[in-house]
Amino acid sequence: MMELLVIGIVALIVVGPKDLPKMFRTFGQITGRIRGMAKDFSRAMDDAAGETGMKDLSKDLRAMSNPKKMGLDAVNKAFEDIDPTKFEEGSETRAMAEKRAAEAKAAREKADAVRRAREDEIRNAKLAAVAPDETPPAAAPDPDGGSASSEETQIEPAEPRTGTGTA
Numbered sequence: 001m002m003e004l005l006v007i008g009i010v011a012l013i014v015v016g017p018k019d020l021p022k023m024f025r026t027f028g029q030i031t032g033r034i035r036g037m038a039k040d041f042s043r044a045m046d047d048a049a050g051e052t053g054m055k056d057l058s059k060d061l062r063a064m065s066n067p068k069k070m071g072l073d074a075v076n077k078a079f080e081d082i083d084p085t086k087f088e089e090g091s092e093t094r095a096m097a098e099k100r101a102a103e104a105k106a107a108r109e110k111a112d113a114v115r116r117a118r119e120d121e122i123r124n125a126k127l128a129a130v131a132p133d134e135t136p137p138a139a140a141p142d143p144d145g146g147s148a149s150s151e152e153t154q155i156e157p158a159e160p161r162t163g164t165g166t167a
Contacts, residue, residue: 015023049055088094 011023012020046055
């Protein structure tokens with residue numbers, strides 16, 4: 001950005017304020033012509049490549065580098081018919097698979113319950129620390145006949161537990 005500013009100031013000094021717009025207009029026209037020539041050249045090269053069969057070769061190379069076009073899609077389709085979770089009724093393999101699935105489900109449910117309990121505990125601790133109860137609890141009657149002061153009966157909020165221990 002700074003370089004363009006320096007070039008603009010030098011051009012203003014060398015060319016002068018009168019001829020500067022004319023110079024920029026001419027520069028823009030020349031740039032447009034150069035871009036047009038580059039597009040024509042690219043188009044001519046693409047046409048020449050198309051005539052010699054290079055486009056077809058390029059498409060074939062892209063198809064070979066794509067795994068789906070290389071035949072892996074047929075292999076994947078063949079394996080779609082095989083479902084490893086389906087076993088014969090009454091087979092030992094099926095019984096083991098069902099047992100493992102049940103154990104995995106139970107473990108997931110237990111982990112979810114533990115996670116929810118920890119989240120609830122953290123949430124409650126944060127709420128207690130952020131917004132302690134504004135109103136003090138009602139004073140319980142003192143066994144001596146008087147009433148306990150609110151300072152004595154106010155309960156401190158629990159500190160949030162940190163660590164990875166089990167809940």
